[in-house]
Amino acid sequence: MLFEGRFTEGKNAFDNRITQLFGISYPVIQAGMIWASGWRLASAVSNAGGLGLIGAGSMYPQVLREHIQKCKKATDRPFGVNLPLLYPDIGQHVAVILEEKVPVVFTSAGNPKSWTSKFKEHGIKVVHVVSSARFAKKSQDAGVDAVVAEGFEAGGHNGREETTTLCLIPAVRDAVTIPLIAAGGIATGRAMMAMMALGAEGVQIGSRFVCSHEASSHIAFKEAVINATEGDTIVTMKQLTPVRLIKNEFYKQVQEAESKCVSTEELQNLLGRARAKQGMFEGDLNEGELEIGQVSGMIKEIKPAGEIVKEIWMSLLSLRKCHLRTKYQPYRFVPFTLFS
Ligand SMILES: Cc1cc2nc3c(=O)[nH]c(=O)nc-3n(C[C@H](O)[C@H](O)[C@H](O)COP(=O)(O)O)c2cc1C
Numbered sequence: 576m577l578f579e580g581r582f583t584e585g586k587n588a589f590d591n592r593i594t595q596l597f598g599i600s601y602p603v604i605q606a607g608m609i610w611a612s613g614w615r616l617a618s619a620v621s622n623a624g625g626l627g628l629i630g631a632g633s634m635y636p637q638v639l640r641e642h643i644q645k646c647k648k649a650t651d652r653p654f655g656v657n658l659p660l661l662y663p664d665i666g667q668h669v670a671v672i673l674e675e676k677v678p679v680v681f682t683s684a685g686n687p688k689s690w691t692s693k694f695k696e697h698g699i700k701v702v703h704v705v706s707s708a709r710f711a712k713k714s715q716d717a718g719v720d721a722v723v724a725e726g727f728e729a730g731g732h733n734g735r736e737e738t739t740t741l742c743l744i745p746a747v748r749d750a751v752t753i754p755l756i757a758a759g760g761i762a763t764g765r766a767m768m769a770m771m772a773l774g775a776e777g778v779q780i781g782s783r784f785v786c787s788h789e790a791s792s793h794i795a796f797k798e799a800v801i802n803a804t805e806g807d808t809i810v811t812m813k814q815l816t817p818v819r820l821i822k823n824e825f826y827k828q829v830q831e832a833e834s835k836c837v838s839t840e841e842l843q844n845l846l847g848r849a850r851a852k853q854g855m856f857e858g859d860l861n862e863g864e865l866e867i868g869q870v871s872g873m874i875k876e877i878k879p880a881g882e883i884v885k886e887i888w889m890s891l892l893s894l895r896k897c898h899l900r901t902k903y904q905p906y907r908f909v910p911f912t913l914f915s
Pocket of ligand 1: 732758
């Protein structure tokens, strides 16, 4: 259900390739996030006119199926699944997605070639997450419908290139012709407007939605995000897979181990199998892994997810004149008032 009144007023302001690709009202995508984005969050965002994504990365195939089925009951609007491609039982996840006829899949952490054609054979829209212009090009060649370009500010696993969103978005825009979604450090209408000016046609937002009522993350983790200030996050474990998290006791242990130049195996043992769950889902703020983006320093409130979509959208509309990317005319200067 869309918001009434003023919120619906500007719903066609950015009717572009992203809104058309997914059949949504606003090009605002809630990122798929382990231990945070289940059916409640995904359906709330989709009901508000954005695109909600279920994060399959922390779900066994049967759990994923339950979330998809509950999401279908909670919304009649499009939603998707985020699927990190590196999991050993990925084939089972794929089978669930196909059987449940999920309309959109965002793949990440792997080769876009591996599953894109399979999904597309079934009429599923495929988007791949990249952290460089080179991989954006590879994804386009693999036949994806769009790319998410995620900068170094982002919460969770990061690209090794360490390219910030500000540098990444224009580089990817120049490298590919398919629709482009910006991610990393976006939590406000101002930031979204900046991304559109850089050539993005939509935004994927993670950290802001962690602090929503519907996110499945533990309340202690949500409060830690609210209390985080500038400089409280860092990208660590570069020897394994770089990840941005809140500096805590666990991080200090990683730092100490790295200063002793421990082997990758020892680091893997320190990380263990359930650190992320322990921190983000069970709320162990000392020993758990607390993945979140730099923008956490700006997040001050836990709100309903639909309110977050509305806030970002209304703020965007209040920026009356801007550079924005339209469907076929990138970088055309358009007075925003014409659309709102
Ligand atoms: C708690 C958390 C978990 C995440 N889990 C995943 C994941 O499972 N798969 C994925 O592709 N990205 C994951 N990400 C990255 C997000 O999808 C998104 O690209 C990122 O959060 C955007 O940057 P932002 O946090 O500054 O909004 C995660 C991010 C966070 C904060």
